[in-house]
Amino acid sequence: MTRFYVTTPIYYVNDVPHIGHAYPTITADAVARWHRLLGDETMFLTGTDEHGLKIQRAAEENGVTPQEQADKTSQRFRDAWEQLDIANDQFIRTTEKRHHVAVQELLSRAKANGFIEKGSYAGHYCVACEAYYIDDDLIDGNNCPIHERPVDWLEEDNYFFKLSALESELTEWLNSDTVFPEGKRNEALGIVKLGLDDVSISRTSIDWGIPVPWDDGHVFYVWYDALINYATAVGFGNDEAEFGKWWEQSHHIIGKDILRFHCVYWPAMLIAAGLKPPKQVHVSGFLLLGGKKLSKTGLTQIAPADLVEDFGVDGFRYHFLRDVSFGPDSEFSYEGMVSRYNSDLANTLGNLLSRVATVVTKKCDGIGPKPNPDSPLRPIAEQSYRDAAVAWDQFQSPVALEAVWNLLRETNAYLERNEPWKMEAGSTEVATVLGDALEVLRLAAILASPALTRGSTAIWQTIGLSGSPEEQQLPAAAEWGQYPGGLAVAKNAPLFPRLKVEDAS
RNA sequence: GGCGACGUAGCUCAGUUGGUAAGAGUGCUCGACUCAUAAUCGAGAGGUCGUGGGUUCAAGUCCCACCGUCGCUACCA
Numbered sequence: 238m239t240r241f242y243v244t245t246p247i248y249y250v251n252d253v254p255h256i257g258h259a260y261p262t263i264t265a266d267a268v269a270r271w272h273r274l275l276g277d278e279t280m281f282l283t284g285t286d287e288h289g290l291k292i293q294r295a296a297e298e299n300g301v302t303p304q305e306q307a308d309k310t311s312q313r314f315r316d317a318w319e320q321l322d323i324a325n326d327q328f329i330r331t332t333e334k335r336h337h338v339a340v341q342e343l344l345s346r347a348k349a350n351g352f353i354e355k356g357s358y359a360g361h362y363c364v365a366c367e368a369y370y371i372d373d374d375l376i377d378g379n380n381c382p383i384h385e386r387p388v389d390w391l392e393e394d395n396y397f398f399k400l401s402a403l404e405s406e407l408t409e410w411l412n413s414d415t416v417f418p419e420g421k422r423n424e425a426l427g428i429v430k431l432g433l434d435d436v437s438i439s440r441t442s443i444d445w446g447i448p449v450p451w452d453d454g455h456v457f458y459v460w461y462d463a464l465i466n467y468a469t470a471v472g473f474g475n476d477e478a479e480f481g482k483w484w485e486q487s488h489h490i491i492g493k494d495i496l497r498f499h500c501v502y503w504p505a506m507l508i509a510a511g512l513k514p515p516k517q518v519h520v521s522g523f524l525l526l527g528g529k530k531l532s533k534t535g536l537t538q539i540a541p542a543d544l545v546e547d548f549g550v551d552g553f554r555y556h557f558l559r560d561v562s563f564g565p566d567s568e569f570s571y572e573g574m575v576s577r578y579n580s581d582l583a584n585t586l587g588n589l590l591s592r593v594a595t596v597v598t599k600k601c602d603g604i605g606p607k608p609n610p611d612s613p614l615r616p617i618a619e620q621s622y623r624d625a626a627v628a629w630d631q632f633q634s635p636v637a638l639e640a641v642w643n644l645l646r647e648t649n650a651y652l653e654r655n656e657p658w659k660m661e662a663g664s665t666e667v668a669t670v671l672g673d674a675l676e677v678l679r680l681a682a683i684l685a686s687p688a689l690t691r692g693s694t695a696i697w698q699t700i701g702l703s704g705s706p707e708e709q710q711l712p713a714a715a716e717w718g719q720y721p722g723g724l725a726v727a728k729n730a731p732l733f734p735r736l737k738v739e740d741a742s
Numbered sequence: 743g744g745c746g747a748c749g750u751a752g753c754u755c756a757g758u759u760g761g762u763a764a765g766a767g768u769g770c771u772c773g774a775c776u777c778a779u780a781a782u783c784g785a786g787a788g789g790u791c792g793u794g795g796g797u798u799c800a801a802g803u804c805c806c807a808c809c810g811u812c813g814c815u816a817c818c819a
Contacts, residue, residue, distance in 0.1 A: 249819045291818070358817070395817085424746060424814080431745070437817060458817070493747095493813080522747095560754070565747085566812075573754060573768095580768060584781055592778035599777075635755085639766080646767095649782055658777035731779045 240486045241272040244467050245283040246495060247329065250310035251291045254317035256569070257492070259541045260557050261521055264634060265490045266323045267558055270687035271629040271637075274711045280483055282470045283318065284329030285311040289459035293445035303445045307332055317541055322550050322690040329470045331447075331462055339474035340457060340465045341450040343510045344438070348451065352399045352509035358437045362391035395437040396449060398461070403505045404429055410514045416500050417632070418563065421493060421520035425500035436502070464503045467515070487515045490632070496520055519632045522566035544574070551689040552578045552733070558634040558688045575736050582692070585645050586681065587733035589652075590696055593674045596658050596667075597726045605701055606668035607722030608676035615717040617647050618680055622715040625684055634688070641684045648677045675700050676720040682706040683714055692732055699727045 245265045248258050262283055269281035287307035296306035311330055318325065329336065347353050407429050416422035439455040440446065446456030465473075471483035491499045504514035545553050556574045559581065561567040597605055621644040628637035652674060660667040678700050686693035686706040693706045701724025 246819095251819075286819075289819075360817070420747065427745060428814085431815085440817085459819075460817090463819080495819080497814080497816095498819090562755075565755090568754065570754085576754085576768060579779095579781095583779060588779055588781045590778095592782075594778090596777050639756090642767085650784090652777080653775075653783040656775085656777085731781095733779080735779055735781080 239275070239277045240280070240483060241269070241277045241488070242280045242471060242483045242486045243269050243272075243282070243488045243490065244470075246489075246491050247284040247286040247331065247463060247466050248314055249286045249289075249291070250307050250314075251295060253310075254314050254541060256539050256541055256544070256557075258314070259317070259321060259553075260561055261490045261492060262318060262323055263321060263554050263557050264521070264563070264632065266321075266325070267554070267634055267687035268488075268490075268629060268632055269326075270324065270690075270707070274683065274686070274707070274709065274714075276710050280327070280471060281325045282327045282329060282467065283314075283323070283325045284327070284466060284470070285314055285331070286459070286463045286466070287311060287330055287332045288446040288456075288462055290443050290445070293443055296445075304332060320542060320545055320550070321553065327470050329466050331466055333469075335475055336462075336466060336469045337447050339469035340447045340462050342474035343465050343468060343506070343512075344457065344461065345450055346511055347398070347506060347509035348396075350509055350511060352402065353396050353438070354399065356395060356397040356435070356437070357392050358395045359390065359392040361388040393441055395441075396439040396452070396455065397435040398438045398502075398506065398509070399435050400433045400502065400505050401435050403508055404433055406508050407433075407501060407505055410504050410508075411500065415504075415514070415516070416518045416520065418520070421496060421500070424493075425496060428497055428501050433501070460498060460502070461506065464498060464506065467503075468507075468512070473512075484513060485516065487517075488632075489515050489518045491518060491520055493520050493522055519563060521561070521563050547736070548574060548578055549691070549733075551692045552582060554690065555582060555638070555688050559638045560635065562635045563632050578733065579735050581642055582689075582733035583731070583735040585642055585649065586685075586692075587731055589645055589649055589674070590678060590699060590732055592652065593671060593678065594699060594726050594728045597671050597675070598728050600657060600660065600662045600667045601671060601726075602663075603725055603728070605675045605720065605722060605724045605726040606672040608672040608718050608720050609669045610718050612669075612673040612676070612717070614644070614648060614651055614673050614677060617644055618677060618717055619715075622680070622684065622712065626712070629687070638685065638688060641681055644677060645681055648674055672720065672722060675726070676718065679720045680715060680717075683709050683711070695729075695732055699729055699732075701725045701727070 243265050245262045248254070265281060265283065269279050272279045285307070292306055293303050296303040299306060307330070315328060344353065408426065411422055411426050411429065416425055438458050438461040439449050439452075440458050441454050444456055446459060447462045449455035449457060467487065467489065468474075468480065468484070471487075472479035473484075489499055499515075499518050500520070507514050541553065548556065552574070556577050560573065560577055561569075597603060621640045624640035625637040628634070628640065652670065655670045657667045657670040660670070678696055679702065682693040682696040683706045697704075697706050700720070702720075
């Protein structure tokens with residue numbers, strides 16, 4: 238049996254879930270769903286990153302413990318993902334015991350291998366921020382950029398990770414088909430080529446973190462704790478055999494803002510600990526709003542819940558999977574979302590289902606006929622599956638979905654050419670045409686199910702099939718001609734009612 | 743400053759290692775149809791592929807410069 242392991246970034250609980258979090262999460266969910274259709278043993282991980290100064294400080298401000306603070310905000314992410322039909326197999330939290338064990342184990346191994354040593358870090362320190370700043374950040378050369386008051390020159394003992402010793406290993410890893418798309422791999426190579434400094438991985442100034450096992454006064458700096466979650470979740474430090482099996486198939490989905498950490502630091506940490514670097518890292522671009530990065534700060538924040546209210550779960554998921562390609566930045570707009578929903582979901586797919594159901598009702602007494610083995614739609618459907626399979630394998634959801642919609646458009650054209658509504662009721666001609674269309678709907682329900690978690694099941698039931706599209710297994714289920722015929726086809730209300738632009742908020 | 747990415751039809755985007763007369767969806771125009779969610783189908787208009795050079799028999803695709811946009815250069819995640 239093939240295994241497949243996919244992860245999203247773990248999200249920092251200092252923030253509320255927004256569409257910038259939703260996009261990589263939906264992509265990972267869809268890719269995981271595709272692999273389940275293929276019958277792969279699949280592990281899909283997401284979670285929250287809960288240590289660090291910001292959480293500690295937020296907790297103090299709210300008069301709660303850091304753990305309570307983390308509990309509350311972590312739950313928001315769980316709720317958000319539930320709303321979006323995210324079917325993750327695990328939800329990891331970096332405050333879990335198993336994670337502490339894994340972090341201490343992994344970094345102890347790196348230390349034993351000579352990649353961690355003590356040093357001291359010195360820098361401009363703002364007491365109010367409890368943080369260091371580099372020269373370029375300072376205002377007028379000596380003032381904290383946030384508090385605008387003088388910083389102190391402070392020195393503290395830290396443990397350093399000897400990143401500089403791993404340049405050749407990293408270059409080799411980056412050159413072996415690991416980071417996608419290629420442009421992002423080049424960026425990572427560029428970072429390595431510029432020369433890597435050793436990085437400080439512990440702090441003595443805060444205590445909301447995972448203790449350094451060999452030195453009581455230190456906790457690990459939040460990044461070096463966070464990255465390890467991907468290993469923790471599949472058994473590292475707990476069940477080595479299990480870990481090994483999953484880790485061979487690890488795929489990380491990240492945003493380009495954290496490329497440095499996932500394509501340089503993280504593989505280096507794994508190598509230092511004597512482990513394999515990740516199998517693949519897929520780097521997405523940013524969502525842009527009017528050409529500007531959709532960041533966690535400012536007015537650009539858009540709550541997934543608001544969009545789900547307008548577009549439904551399917552409309553929300555479909556938009557991101559269809560319109561946001563993996564790699565370059567993408568423009569997000571409400572109008573674009575409406576347009577995509579109407580053209581693809583309401584018109585091409587939803588309307589096809591409606592017209593087929595109506596004609597079956599009128600011409601076949603509501604009983605769906607069998608498809609024609611030699612249908613002209615057959616080769617198109619087969620190509621559609623092949624294209625989708627390749628695209629999903631490359632995490633290219635827009636290409637995969639376009640392949641399915643091409644089949645749907647061809648089917649609308651096929652109906653137009655044959656005009657079954659003009660044919661004699663009960664004739665073999667009308668049965669053939671409608672059987673083919675029903676077969677396409679069966680296929681589309683399966684192939685679109687990673688995106689349309691609800692609509693695909695609705696189609697399945699409307700055309701009289703039992704069970705659900707998610708239970709089907711590819712590639713066998715994609716073979717033409719499996720719609721059995723003789724099933725009652727329901728004439729329901731429109732599956733995806735058209736949206737009017739005036740609905741825009 | 744250094745490094746990098748991007749700039750292709752009104753809009754959102756595809757365009758493998760340079761090679762049939764530049765593509766899709768959407769929008770627009772015209773026509774058809776009226777089974778269907780003012781849906782569908784067909785036809786058409788629409789691009790000097792940011793600008794200027796260069797390499798080549800041949801460049802959107804390689805090289806250089808410039809313009810524009812953005813990102814990284816964080817011990818914030």
